[in-house]
Amino acid sequence: MRLLHTSDWHLGRSFHREDLLVAQARFVDFLVETVRSERVDAVLVSGDIYDRALPSVDAVALCNDALQRLAATRTRVVLISGNHDSARRLGFGAGLIDASGIHLRTDPAGCGRPVLLEDRHGPVAVYALPYLEPDAVRSELGCDERSHQAVLGAAMGRVRTDLSARPGARSVVLAHAFVTGAQISESERDISVGGASSVPVSTFAGVDYAALGHLHGAQRLRDDVRYSGSPLAYSFSEDRHHKGVLLVDLGSRPGEPLVAEHLPTPVERPLARISGRLDDLLTGPGWSGLSGHYLQVTLTDATRPREPMERLRDRFPHVLMLAFAPEGEVEGDERSYALRLRGRSDREVAGDFVEHVRSAPESAESALLAEAFESVRLSGASA
Numbered sequence: 567m568r569l570l571h572t573s574d575w576h577l578g579r580s581f582h583r584e585d586l587l588v589a590q591a592r593f594v595d596f597l598v599e600t601v602r603s604e605r606v607d608a609v610l611v612s613g614d615i616y617d618r619a620l621p622s623v624d625a626v627a628l629c630n631d632a633l634q635r636l637a638a639t640r641t642r643v644v645l646i647s648g649n650h651d652s653a654r655r656l657g658f659g660a661g662l663i664d665a666s667g668i669h670l671r672t673d674p675a676g677c678g679r680p681v682l683l684e685d686r687h688g689p690v691a692v693y694a695l696p697y698l699e700p701d702a703v704r705s706e707l708g709c710d711e712r713s714h715q716a717v718l719g720a721a722m723g724r725v726r727t728d729l730s731a732r733p734g735a736r737s738v739v740l741a742h743a744f745v746t747g748a749q750i751s752e753s754e755r756d757i758s759v760g761g762a763s764s765v766p767v768s769t770f771a772g773v774d775y776a777a778l779g780h781l782h783g784a785q786r787l788r789d790d791v792r793y794s795g796s797p798l799a800y801s802f803s804e805d806r807h808h809k810g811v812l813l814v815d816l817g818s819r820p821g822e823p824l825v826a827e828h829l830p831t832p833v834e835r836p837l838a839r840i841s842g843r844l845d846d847l848l849t850g851p852g853w854s855g856l857s858g859h860y861l862q863v864t865l866t867d868a869t870r871p872r873e874p875m876e877r878l879r880d881r882f883p884h885v886l887m888l889a890f891a892p893e894g895e896v897e898g899d900e901r902s903y904a905l906r907l908r909g910r911s912d913r914e915v916a917g918d919f920v921e922h923v924r925s926a927p928e929s930a931e932s933a934l935l936a937e938a939f940e941s942v943r944l945s946g947a948s949a
Contacts, residue, residue: 573612573779574796578625582886589834612779613648613742678724697742753801862887
């Protein structure tokens, strides 16, 4: 059986205020075309369909379009809710649309009830475990312990119990979780409870494939336990990710090795993180190939240049983030804020701020600050 594993669509998300809906629509085009061209039997979507619990109208419309087009291919689709989704909203009408081959699984009570698929080698049981927030589901799953490991372990217990009554069936689990040893990025929302957020990879022992979501980098934890990663980048920490989906061919019998292939998804605009002095970035030939990239720029000038963003965007129209790390800058003062201000006048504190964000105030600026503070003092005295 051929499966297409994807996750973390985050429909409706922006990238540093850049709208990504067009790029997400192109991903949907790619997904539908891949399902057709690769003769995919089932699409597995491992959570975070939307970026927030109350998605925009446009995000909902895009999701609706994706599911309608996938249903038209006659390919079965299994989706779970992630930690960004509203399980109740995403799961609305799930029982009604099952007949179309679109299986929305958002209720933890259904962890042990698989979606049953079939090919010429026999049945495949697909167990869809939505994101399990410990405090919300541990009573439902009969867990005393308040942890991700406890609730996911209990859900997998139900999976194994059901699977034991299906001799000869191959098995797949969808889950939205952080597995110990996997690599995180800056764009994933923290799911820790009581300081613990991860579960061991052994949690998924006993099934033929675990299709994971939540982490945005494609990763292989074992041959049979993988993250597909997000189809688009959602932070500059993902600039070295290879975005895509996983095409997975199961063996013909339980326990047989599978084959997984990474298929790259379309890149609307590549990312890069660069640093240097402003003049070098504006004139250096080595940067000429980055004019079409989304950029995070760190300036290393000893003093902050004037209007750096405007000047950078003349050469790099898609600069989205700007930071400063002056060359030779000494470590910051570790004293408390109150100690650092002790004995300094309001005017001196304001001058320090100007120097911190740019450079030392010029004489005219210092005079203007003095005039402003004197005006405030006189107003307070006459009140």
